[in-house]
Amino acid sequence: MAKYLLLKHYRGGPAPLTDTPMDRWAPEEVSAHIQYMDDFAARLEGTGEYVDGQALAPEGTFVRYDGEGRPPVTDGPFAETKDLIAGWMVIDVDSYDRALELASELSAAPGPAGKPLHEWLELRPFLTMPPAVTE
Amino acid sequence: MDEALLRSLTPAVIAVLCRRGLDFAAAEDAVQEGLVEAVRLWPDDPPRDPKGWLVAVAWRKYLDVARAEAARSRREVRVELEPPPGPAVAVDDTLGLYFLCAHPSLTPASAVALTLRALGGLTTRQIAQAYLVPEATMAQRISRAKRTVARVRLDQPGDVATVLRVLYLVFNEGYTGDVDLAAEAIRLTRQLAGLVDHPEVAGLLALMLLHHARRPARTRPDGGIVPLADQDRSAWDTALIAEGVAVLQRALARDHLGEYQAQAAVAALHADAPTAAETNWVQIVEWYDELVRLTGSPVARLNRAVAVGEADGGRAGLAALAGLDPALPRYTAVAAYLHERSGETATAARLNAEAARLAHDAAERDHLTRQAARLNAALRG
Numbered sequence: 001m002a003k004y005l006l007l008k009h010y011r012g013g014p015a016p017l018t019d020t021p022m023d024r025w026a027p028e029e030v031s032a033h034i035q036y037m038d039d040f041a042a043r044l045e046g047t048g049e050y051v052d053g054q055a056l057a058p059e060g061t062f063v064r065y066d067g068e069g070r071p072p073v074t075d076g077p078f079a080e081t082k083d084l085i086a087g088w089m090v091i092d093v094d095s096y097d098r099a100l101e102l103a104s105e106l107s108a109a110p111g112p113a114g115k116p117l118h119e120w121l122e123l124r125p126f127l128t129m130p131p132a133v134t135e
Numbered sequence: 136m137d138e139a140l141l142r143s144l145t146p147a148v149i150a151v152l153c154r155r156g157l158d159f160a161a162a163e164d165a166v167q168e169g170l171v172e173a174v175r176l177w178p179d180d181p182p183r184d185p186k187g188w189l190v191a192v193a194w195r196k197y198l199d200v201a202r203a204e205a206a207r208s209r210r211e212v213r214v215e216l217e218p219p220p221g222p223a224v225a226v227d228d229t230l231g232l233y234f235l236c237a238h239p240s241l242t243p244a245s246a247v248a249l250t251l252r253a254l255g256g257l258t259t260r261q262i263a264q265a266y267l268v269p270e271a272t273m274a275q276r277i278s279r280a281k282r283t284v285a286r287v288r289l290d291q292p293g294d295v296a297t298v299l300r301v302l303y304l305v306f307n308e309g310y311t312g313d314v315d316l317a318a319e320a321i322r323l324t325r326q327l328a329g330l331v332d333h334p335e336v337a338g339l340l341a342l343m344l345l346h347h348a349r350r351p352a353r354t355r356p357d358g359g360i361v362p363l364a365d366q367d368r369s370a371w372d373t374a375l376i377a378e379g380v381a382v383l384q385r386a387l388a389r390d391h392l393g394e395y396q397a398q399a400a401v402a403a404l405h406a407d408a409p410t411a412a413e414t415n416w417v418q419i420v421e422w423y424d425e426l427v428r429l430t431g432s433p434v435a436r437l438n439r440a441v442a443v444g445e446a447d448g449g450r451a452g453l454a455a456l457a458g459l460d461p462a463l464p465r466y467t468a469v470a471a472y473l474h475e476r477s478g479e480t481a482t483a484a485r486l487n488a489e490a491a492r493l494a495h496d497a498a499e500r501d502h503l504t505r506q507a508a509r510l511n512a513a514l515r516g
Binding site: 021 | 357484487488491497500501504505507508511512
């Protein structure tokens with residue numbers, strides 16, 4: 001099993017196919033989208049592939065040590081657009097292919113008119129110790 | 136196996152051991168060991184005097200540890216035999232434990248953890264689960280808290296306001312893990328109300344009972360928020376409401392008003408309304424006036440603005456909002472609501488969307504997003 005981090009970016013990635021903000025959707029479209037995400041997480045819990053997931057507040061800051069005193073805080077070192085990570089989910093799956101499959105499924109959460117939203121997700125494997133015994 | 140009974144005995148047993156001269160941390164450890172034994176042995180062999188049994192076993196556990204330590208350090212230490220059981224535990228011992236666990240030298244998070252452990256008798260694992268942190272993290276937090284209060288003497292009178300603040304923090308955590316922290320906070324506040332005769336203790340108990348009574352109607356099965364006006368009032372627990380109102384009335388009769396009594400009075404007026412439309416908003420505004428006078432809290436002013444909006448219309452509510460810091464939590468959501476009541480749908484939609492971005496939890500964010508979506512849909516016609 002290998003753990004992967006699914007990161008949901010709202011900005012900073014390639015241009016999305018649908019960029020109508022959620023508050024412009026019909027209320028039932030909002031509900032359907034949220035329901036899809038909940039069902040997805042519940043199903044992965046059932047298969048034993050869900051580890052954890054959280055929504056994140058939109059505003060983040062970059063901090064680094066800069067000598068004594070209060071550390072400098074910036075909006076982020078991005079030249080063009082400030083990135084925005086809306087949330088994350090950690091999955092524990094058998095293979096990279098399964099991770100891709102699940103990420104693709106999550107990206108297909110319904111948007112306006114119930115059509116897949118095609119959201120960009122970043123898929124990052126966890127670094128793990130190499131197994132001590134190989135078969 | 137009556138787990139609630141076991142947990143309710145915990146503070147009294149800790150108090151007995153402290154009176155026998157143990158420091159708080161040693162007493163608390165010994166009682167936890169005793170609880171483990173009780174869980175193992177009681178199902179087959181329930182004791183006739185559960186508290187006496189726990190005191191005896193916890194004391195023996197302490198002696199075991201003391202002897203082992205003595206042996207390790209190769210010093211000859213004669214440990215005194217178990218003294219005869221003392222008189223029935225005075226209520227003041229347990230009260231002292233409340234003050235200790237809410238001691239001002241502790242951070243709020245540590246005070247909450249220590250209260251749940253020493254007074255609630257919860258295991259470190261249960262507390263960790265309730266706060267969604269690893270067990271090792273919570274164990275460290277509790278150890279640090281015990282070290283912090285190690286030198287505090289149990290016989291010093293404390294400030295009941297700090298105890299109430301900690302219990303209210305526990306209550307507001309609600310239900311996240313296996314343990315219902317709101318119910319636990321009510322149990323501890325009930326116990327405290329039995330130990331100390333103080334109108335604000337009764338006020339907090341009433342406030343918790345009234346909020347707890349309405350909890351089943353407040354969320355949908357999927358965790359979504361149901362606004363007060365849309366709640367199914369038949370799902371409210373009428374017995375808890377009746378108890379909360381009775382506790383509150385006795386407290387108010389003492390004529391020593393405090394913030395918890397004032398908040399409980401607002402909750403009682405909501406609980407008392409057969410329908411949302413029949414809510415007595417005028418009286419609610421008056422209680423918020425009291426609350427603002429007592430606390431000067433901006434959050435109380437914000438809630439007051441909502442009540443004014445209901446009593447006198449959106450415009451009056453917006454006027455009541457003027458002068459408050461827009462950075463206050465939920466300010467934007469309140470402004471959105473009051474603009475909607477004033478008929479300014481477009482502004483309300485925009486503010487709801489903004490409030491959703493500022494929301495502190497996912498359920499609130501989803502709720503506000505739906506509000507914005509609903510208003511935008513209405514604007515499109």
